[in-house]
Amino acid sequence: xxxxxxxxxxxxxxxxxxxxxxxxxxxxxxxxxxxxxxxxxxxxxxxxxxxxxxxxxxxxxxxxxxxxxxxxxxxxxxxxxxxxxxxxxxxxxxxxxxxxxxxxxxxxxxxxxxxxxxxxxxxxxxxxxxxxxxxxxxxxxxxxxxxxxxxxxxxxxxxxxxxxxxxxxxxxxxxxxxxxxxxxxxxxxxxxxxxxxxxxxxxxxxxxxxxxxxxxxxxxxxxxxxxxxxxxxxxxxxxxxxxxxxxxxxxxxxxxxxxxxxxxxxxxxxxxxxxxxxxxxxxx
Numbered sequence: 001x002x003x004x005x006x007x008x009x010x011x012x013x014x015x016x017x018x019x020x021x022x023x024x025x026x027x028x029x030x031x032x033x034x035x036x037x038x039x040x041x042x043x044x045x046x047x048x049x050x051x052x053x054x055x056x057x058x059x060x061x062x063x064x065x066x067x068x069x070x071x072x073x074x075x076x077x078x079x080x081x082x083x084x085x086x087x088x089x090x091x092x093x094x095x096x097x098x099x100x101x102x103x104x105x106x107x108x109x110x111x112x113x114x115x116x117x118x119x120x121x122x123x124x125x126x127x128x129x130x131x132x133x134x135x136x137x138x139x140x141x142x143x144x145x146x147x148x149x150x151x152x153x154x155x156x157x158x159x160x161x162x163x164x165x166x167x168x169x170x171x172x173x174x175x176x177x178x179x180x181x182x183x184x185x186x187x188x189x190x191x192x193x194x195x196x197x198x199x200x201x202x203x204x205x206x207x208x209x210x211x212x213x214x215x216x217x218x219x220x221x222x223x224x225x226x227x228x229x230x231x232x233x234x235x236x237x238x239x240x241x242x243x244x245x246x247x248x249x250x251x252x253x254x255x256x257x258x259x260x261x262x263x264x265x266x267x268x269x270x271x272x273x274x275x276x277x278x279x280x281x282x283x284x
Contacts (some may be wrong), residue, residue, distance in 0.1 A: 004152045004215055005052055006122065007045045007129040010114040011038065012058040012105040017265040025131075028063045028133050030269065033277045036261055038064055039093060041133045046098065048149035049128055054118045055102040068093060091179065110234025116224040125218045127155060130237070132212030134264030136272055137164070140257060141279060147256040148213055154189050155174045155215045158249040161241070162189060164213035166260060174198050176209035177238060179253045189252035192245065195238050197231065208253055210238075211260060219244060 015027025022030065028038040055064060071090070078087050094100070105117045117129060123130055126178055129148065139145055151162040165179055177197050183206060184190040196205055214237075223240040230236040245251050262268035263277070277284045 002123075002126050004127050004129055005050055005055060006054070006126070007050045007131050008054045008056060008115055008118045008239060008244045009038070009041060009131050009133055010047075010056045010105070010111060011061055011064055011133060012056055012114055013110065015264075018269065021266075024169075024241040026064055026265070028061075029063050029067065030263070032136065032261075032263060032269070032272050033280060033282070035093075037136070038067065040136050041131050042068070042098070042100075044137060044146065044148055045129065045131060046095070046142065047146040048129070050148075051097045052099045054121050055100065056105050056114045056117050057102050058105055058108075059161055062239050065102050065107060066101070068082055068098070070094070084173070108234075110225065110229070110236055110239040112224050112227055112235035112240055115237060116221060116227075116235070118225070119221040120161070122218060127215065127217050128150050130212075130214040134262060135212045136261040136263055137211065137213060138259050138261065138276070140259060143257065145257050147187075147240065147258050148215075148255070149216045150187060150257075151213065152255045153253060154252070154254060158252075159217070160189070160191075160248070160252045161217055161244065162215040162252055162254045163241070163255050165208040165253045166256050167207045168209045170201050170204070170207055173201055173204040173207060173209070178204050178206055179208045180205035181208065181253045184253065186253045186257045189254045190279065192253050194242065194245065197238070204252070208255065211256065215242075216241075217249070219247075219249065 011028050014024035018027045029036045103117050105114045155162055177195050179195050180193040181190045220240050223243050227235050227240050230239045261272035263272050
């Protein structure tokens with residue numbers, strides 16, 4: 001079985017929900033405590049055993065790539081001044097095992113299209129992860145378990161596609177994509193029957209909302225190649241996943257252990273900064 005070693009991270013969005021912060025800098029470079037949002041999600045991938053990152057980007061996003069590149073002049077200056085602790089901090093941004101590649105999304109045609117833009121960087125039949133960087137997934141306090149890593153392990157045991165979900169209050173299901181499945185325990189997976197986008201509370205098949213973490217087979221790329229536009233006249237990843245299930249392939253909902261912070265809007269970004277800063281020992 002092919003190991004999951006690559007993660008596709010779409011970073012081509014405009015970040016309109018974070019305006020005016022994101023007017024001049026990519027939303028993925030907005031800091032959460034002591035590092036940019038994108039670094040948090042790359043560290044999540046590394047913790048899951050994934051060391052190859054594919055950024056699907058656009059013009060004006062070069063700061064993301066620069067963040068993971070070497071900065072010889074800065075490193076030389078720090079070394080000459082004996083600032084070894086800061087040098088180690090810089091080295092931790094891009095450890096030797098990390099490989100970052102970028103590809104352009106020429107037109108904004110939806111999440112499914114963004115992911116397909118990276119298809120040529122996968123080997124035939126190679127599975128891959130997808131991480132949506134707006135949402136941070138962090139372990140519970142006192143628990144270092146990596147939910148994405150658990151999804152990878154389940155893929156390697158079953159070859160069933162994995163979609164991360166968390167339970168939301170029944171009255172809030174209309175805000176999310178809700179999966180139709182028998183409810184699994186935290187850290188477990190259950191076979192999916194489908195996904196319903198933003199259902200009315202009385203029509204929702206469950207309270208399990210899609211988080212933005214996926215482990216998918218290469219077949220998804222083949223489906224995205226000719227996927228017609230769906231909601232919003234965009235090529236939707238969920239439509240390709242639905243077609244995968246129609247082919248008889250198993251797709252499972254993985255119920256996370258950890259916590260989520262939606263940093264795609266101001267309130268969630270502030271909550272992430274406040275909560276994680278306090279846990280890191282900062283006086284806020």
